Structure formats: C-alpha cells, structure tokens
Amino acid sequence: MQVLRVAGLTKRFGEVLAVDDLSFSVAPGEIYGFLGGNGAGKTTTLRMVLDIIRPTSGSIEVLGNAPDRRNTGAIGFLPEERGLYSNMSAIDVIAYFGQLKHMRAADARAHGMELLARFDLADRAKARISEMSKGMAQKVQLATALVNRPRLLILDEPFSGLDPVNQGLLEDEILRASRDGAAVVFSTHVMQHAERLCRRLLLLRTGRKRFEGTIDEARAQLPSTIDAIAPDGIAGLEGVANATRRQALDGGFAEWTLDLAPGVSASDVLERASTRALPLRRFEERRATLHDVFVHLVGPEGDAGTSVRENQA
DSSP, X not given: OOSEEEEEEEEEETTEEEEEEEEEEEOTTOEEEEEEOTTSSHHHHHHHHTTSSOOSEEEEEETTBOSSGGGGGGEEEEOSSOOOOTTSBHHXXXXXXXXXXXXXXXXXXXXXXXXXXXXXXXXXXTSBGGGSOHHXXXXXXXXXXXXXXXXXXXXXXXXXXXXXXXXXXXXHHHHHHHHTTOEEEEEESOHHHHHHHOSEEEEEETTEEEEEEEHHHHHTTSOOEEEEEEEGGGGGSTTEEEEEEEEEOGGGEEEEEEEEOTTOOHHHHHHHHHHXXXXXXXXXXXXXXXXXXXXXXXXXXXXXXXXXXXXXX
C-alpha cells in the first residue's frame, strides 16, 4: 500500500491557481523529493496533505484514508517556519508533541530522551528552549517530528538555516527514517540534498508537475556533453549534435567538446567511434546535474513571481 497518494489535486485562492491537477504517490521507505522554486505550490500541497487547508478538488489518501486527525499519530512534520514554546524545556516540548500524536506521556519522554542523546543534547534535556542556540533548538524541533516514529515524515524546506554539521545530522535522520520504513517527503530548492537522498523526485512550476521520476531520468532530460581528444572524424559521428574544436594537437588530434543529441548516450558515440576505428586519447562524459535540469524545466529563479500563492496558504 502507498503511504501517500495524491490524485488530481487542485487548490485555488480566489482567482489564483496555486496547485493545478497534481498527482503522485510515495511508498513505504521511499525518500521523495518535492522540488520547485518559491511559489511553486510545494507548501500549499503539503498543507493539504496535513489537512491544514482543504483542496478545491482532487483526493488525498494517507495510509489509505482521507487526511484528518486520525492520521496524526502516523505523521511527523517539520515546518519551514520553525517554532517551539520558548519557556518549556527541550524534553517537555518533545513529550508534548508526542502526546499530541496520541503517544503515552512516558513513551514520548523516553523516546524524546533517546533522540536528544542521539543529537548530543542529553545534557540539555531540561534546558529551556530560550536558553538554547539556534542550532540546538532546530535539533529539538526535528525531535518533535520524529518522536512518534512516523510512517509518513514530511519536511518542508528542512535544511533552511542549518549549518553544515546539522545539515549532515538531518540527512542521517532522513536515511534512518527511510530504513525504518517511513515514507519521507521533503520539499527543497537545494538540488544537492535531493541528489544525495532521493530515490524519486517531482519538479513543480506554478503548481503544475513538470517532471516526476528518478534522478537518472531527470538528468536524461538534458543531453550529455563529452570532452574528447580525438581526430577530426569524431565531429561527424551520428548522435553528435554540435562539435567544438577547442585546440589542435600533434598527430592529427584535437581537443573537442561534443554536445550529444537528445536521447543519445555517451556509450552510443563511443561504440560508433570504435566501429569507425577512431583512436581516442580522452573520452569523458559530463552529465547534466539536477540543478541544470531544474533550471531547464523550472527556470533559474523557479517561479518567484507567484510567491503570493504560498503566502495565501
């Protein structure tokens, strides 16, 4: 059974179409990247999944049911806008959130202490949030999302404001949750995190799905480039869309940059070079990065001009 299933999801705020006929699903143990620029509809979609706002049309299923308070105990949520009760202690905050998710108080405190120990905060368990550094408070916020051992973990721009050490800790916790069988959905506009963590991802622009698939399938949206040292004949091989001769070398060789046609792989060109008996001194593929794909499909700034849509959510 899919942990999360979204079908034909649409959300309007007056005349503004924030989410437009969106469908996707996430399986147990899967880390699913939800990517898009500012105002793309990421937060609006996640808020509908959490039943904070209701869709205009379409359906959402969490563990086979429509989202409502019955799902609370199975969901962990780390919001983009972090917020904790500043006068409460770290362990009291974590236990409180656990109880909101239908945990027994003793169980919530016990697992809360385990999390604080894992985050190197065991000695600060009774410290008030107001007495903690921003990094410490962010770890406590993460613990509130994990305390109930969620089957669906939703993280909205989770890396925002984290230093490199805490970014690494968060990545470790995402991988741990996945290994424990949780479906993890995280929204981000930082492509490096998605490349390291995701099995599949979805790219949004102005509320519409522009791409869904694996990292390799995303990279295949753009043709590869080859850096080669070869004779002139390499420029005429089938599948080479554009060849730039950068520098002539001795022995009839030259340095080349080869832009491949869409759908043509580096191995295809290498096989054709071998068939033509073209000697190669260098043949290195440069594949498109996820950032390149993002810019190609979504634009260099995402869709910042429509950020009002997220604000109205």
